[in-house]
Amino acid sequence: MKILEKDLVIISKLGGREENQDAALAYKGKQGTLLIVCDGAGGYNGGSYASRFVTNYLINSFQNFDGKSDIKEYLITNILSCNIELLDISSSNNELTGMKTTLSMVYVFGNKGISFHVGDSRVYQIRDERIIFRTKDHSYVQDLIDKKEITEKQAINHPKSNVINRALGASTKLEIEISDLQIKRNDIICLTTDGVHGLISDNRIMSIFAKEKTLASIGENITDICDSEGIKQKQSRHDNLTLLLYSIEFKKPSFFNIRKNQILMLSGFLIFIVAFYQIGQRYNIYSFGKGLKKSTEINDTIKDLSNEDSTNISNIDSLDSIK
Numbered sequence: 001m002k003i004l005e006k007d008l009v010i011i012s013k014l015g016g017r018e019e020n021q022d023a024a025l026a027y028k029g030k031q032g033t034l035l036i037v038c039d040g041a042g043g044y045n046g047g048s049y050a051s052r053f054v055t056n057y058l059i060n061s062f063q064n065f066d067g068k069s070d071i072k073e074y075l076i077t078n079i080l081s082c083n084i085e086l087l088d089i090s091s092s093n094n095e096l097t098g099m100k101t102t103l104s105m106v107y108v109f110g111n112k113g114i115s116f117h118v119g120d121s122r123v124y125q126i127r128d129e130r131i132i133f134r135t136k137d138h139s140y141v142q143d144l145i146d147k148k149e150i151t152e153k154q155a156i157n158h159p160k161s162n163v164i165n166r167a168l169g170a171s172t173k174l175e176i177e178i179s180d181l182q183i184k185r186n187d188i189i190c191l192t193t194d195g196v197h198g199l200i201s202d203n204r205i206m207s208i209f210a211k212e213k214t215l216a217s218i219g220e221n222i223t224d225i226c227d228s229e230g231i232k233q234k235q236s237r238h239d240n241l242t243l244l245l246y247s248i249e250f251k252k253p254s255f256f257n258i259r260k261n262q263i264l265m266l267s268g269f270l271i272f273i274v275a276f277y278q279i280g281q282r283y284n285i286y287s288f289g290k291g292l293k294k295s296t297e298i299n300d301t302i303k304d305l306s307n308e309d310s311t312n313i314s315n316i317d318s319l320d321s322i323k
Contacts, residue, residue: 004215004219008244008246008247009215009216009218009244010026011219012241012242012243013227013240013241013242015227015230015238015241016230016231016234016236017237017238017239017240019048021041021048021051022038022193022195023036023040023048023051023054023101023242024038024055025056025059027062029062029063030067031062031066031109032107032109033107033108034062034105034107034108035105035106035191035246036054036055036058036059036191036244037104037191037192037244038054038104038121038193039051039102039119039193039242040052040101041164042097042099042100045096046090046095046099047099047101050086050096050099050169053086053089057078057082057085058075058078058105061081071107071114072178075105075114076116079105079118079168080174082168083168083169083172083174086099086101086168086169087171087172100167100168100169101119101167101168102118102119102193103116103117103121103168104117104119104121104123104192106123106246108189108248113183113189114178114179114180114181115177115179115181116176116178117135117138117176117177117178117179118138118167118168118176118177119138119164119167120137120139120164121192122134122135123190124191124192125183125187125190126187126188126190126206127186127187129206130206133181137164138164138165138177139161139164141155141163142155144158161194162194162239183248184248185248186247186249188209188215188245188246188248189244189246190205190243190244190245190246192241193241193242194239195238195239195240195242196222196223196241196243198239199226199229199233199238199241200226215245218245219243219245223243226238226241227241
């Protein structure tokens with residue numbers, strides 16, 4: 001799967017597996033943008049079904065949002081409802097028993113963002129080639145890192161690196177990690193499954209951001225390097241890898257836009273003046289010599305008429321109107 005747009009990039013690769021159990025979707029609408037990445041688990045069909053079910057369920061629910069209720073509560077309710085439905089499907093279908101999935105989801109509207117996180121997929125907020133926000137994995141190895149029993153580098157090849165503590169479809173009690181984000185122009189939201197950040201470090205990811213100029217080249221470079229590292233580190237048995245990048249671009253009034261409107265108005269006014277002057281020249285409206293002569297003739301006429309009797313006063317009134 002590959003989507004390469006100016007402000008949105010989604011790349012999902014098989015890695016060294018027989019089936020891609022990752023899923024990623026994005027929806028841009030009037031009520032905001034919703035970005036989702038999921039990493040499924042549970043049997044040959046279960047993992048892919050779970051990740052695709054969750055992404056589609058949450059995107060479809062978001063499309064029905066009318067903007068009248070609180071968006072955070074609305075999305076939380078949708079995630080909890082989705083979890084219950086996933087559990088119901090799992091319990092009623094033997095082939096899908098035990099399926100579950102991670103969830104990394106970000107809602108963006110204007111300068112506000114909300115991150116919703118369950119499992120070991122990640123949300124990054126990147127500004128000026130620096131990570132200013134990153135979710136913490138809900139996993140066995142992250143617990144070991146927090147206890148300082150292992151380092152992040154050691155966690156990459158840990159035998160239990162794929163064991164997660166939270167997932168949709170695991171239990172009716174779902175704990176969601178929710179974070180409010182302050183968004184600025186040119187921020188980049190990055191969502192990854194552990195097939196990406198489990199193979200290359202954050203520092204290496206940031207070095208690619210610093211080197212590449214477009215979202216597409218960043219996304220393709222990161223996923224290509226992950227594939228190469230998977231072949232080297234995991235003997236081509238590396239996990240599916242999925243990356244979603246979204247660049248924030250506001251369409252709001254700016255100093256440039258205001259100046260641009262003023263320039264357009266001034267240009268229109270100047271065009272009008274030039275056109276009016278050209279018409280005046282064509283019909284001698286603005287011939288100063290003739291205008292002075294005409295004014296002198298009128299004054300002379302008034303003087304002549306002032307010597308006549310009062311019966312000609314009405315003619316003077318009409319000449320005043322000419323002036």
